[in-house]
Amino acid sequence: MSRKEPDEKMRLYTDSRVQLFIGKFLNGELERLYPVLDEKLGYRYPAVETFVDNPEEAEAFLRSLESNKLLTSEICGVLLYCPECGSCSVEEVLRRANSISKEKTGTSDAEPSADAGWRCRDCGALIKKGALSAKPVFSYKFSQKGIDEISDRLAIKPLLEFLHERGYNTESPGYMTGDSEVEHIFDITAMGEDQNDVILALDFVVSEESVGEDKVISMFAKVFDTNPPRSILVAFPGLTKKAKKLAEQYEIDVVETHDLDVLWKKLRKVIPPVDEFSFETLDVMTLLSLPDHLRKTASMVCEKGKTTADEVAKMTQKARAVESSYLNQLVRMGYLKKERKGRQVLFSVIS
Known part of the structure; x- marks a missing residue:
């Protein structure tokens, strides 16, 4: 095995987006991902867009997971597009040349010939029948075998299982709107059984070495704006001394562990069962x-x-x-x- 391959796997394991995405499968929310048609992009994967910076990156994200055997793919369709500009916004030309005016086509001197089959709405190119470019479109399915092989590196699974066992409803990723009206994303938000209000916001970070202050500062910015009753940062394997001191100052509870097998034991010390989650009476x-x-x-x-x-x-x-x-x-x-x-x-x- 080349050095590049384990490095790529390690990058995936420590990427919280990958952990959260796989969490959707483990929670039963996703099993297979199908593309949807999009006039601008051709097709998109809406279920993935939460985990990437923009829709154009979704397929590359899926491909990287497939190359690491966490997903499998199969062709589910074919996308036709303009060979001149790459746009998928094409329309079939049904009428003959003498029935189409230059004003409607928006083209220059070239009139569509009688055997023209398609017109690109973006660049105006006329494309003969059979001359459209084509590319296969894939659906993706989670690989249970591949995910089982990395289960000892998946922090999201025991975190969600623990919160559910303690009686919380969860969203992952979870969204909270702050005083600034900015919507912030936490890795997990937890609610009580009969309420919609978030009572616990949790972020986690997986790393090969102790995590520095940047993650704590990033979480504090979200916590300061949204003010959840409880905020927790779970760090694998742990925080640096400066980061721990900063988390204490910011009143962010920290759970550190090298071993996922003992994670529940440590979480029990900071997260009570939902029916014991209490607020102070203002008497x-x-x-x-x-x-x-x-x-x-x-x-x-x-x-x-x-x-x-x-x-x-x-x-x-x-x-x-x-x-x-x-x-x-x-x-x-x-x-x-x-x-x-x-x-x-x-x-x-x-x-």
Whole structure:
């Protein structure tokens, strides 16, 4: 085996996109991927587009998984396209030359001949019957055998299994919209059985060496904007000392492990069963225990019942950014609940 082959496999194992994509198969959400027609691209793989930067990269992503025996492919159709410009936007020419005006065709001096079969809508080229270019189009299927062979490197599988065993509903990848109205992607978001609100946001990283601060900073940016009640970073094999210190400062729980077999044991220490996931009651004694600045903000929310950072800022006569920070801190502490309705972010006391 060449050095290039194991290096390529290692790159795939440590790519969270690959892990999350395979997780869709392990969850039963995907089994076979079929292309759909697209006027601009010819065809697309919508189920893959979440995991690549743009739709044009989807097939290359699938091919790389196939070359590493995680997928198998078979021809499911043929795409016809213009041999001049490569566009698949072609139309059949049914009428004879003398019935087609230059104004309608948009061509220069060349009129379509009687035996012209196709016209490219993009470049205007006239293509005789049988002269269109063609390429095969593939569907892809997950290879259970290939996935079984790398099961000891798949972090997504035990993470999802653990959360389901603890009673959580999950989405992977999971989406949360922040105060900035930017939609952020977490590797996994977890909800309770009877609620749609995210109560836990989780990212994981698989590496051959200790993971540095960049991953922690990246996760904190998402957590700061979205404020999930609990945020967890799972690192294989672990974080550097600086990264761990930063995660502690950012109040991100960290789980480190070299061995997937002991992952559940470590997760149990930081993730309770869903029915034990508790929020603090904001009663009188709790209010008195809060620092003055948070107590005033919390009291305003108690008074209003459900309110926004703008409304609280008007009542406390502080800057909106300051009150937004206080409100989000109370959310992270488990005293307040945050929800989005349209463009508004509403805060309320957890009952």
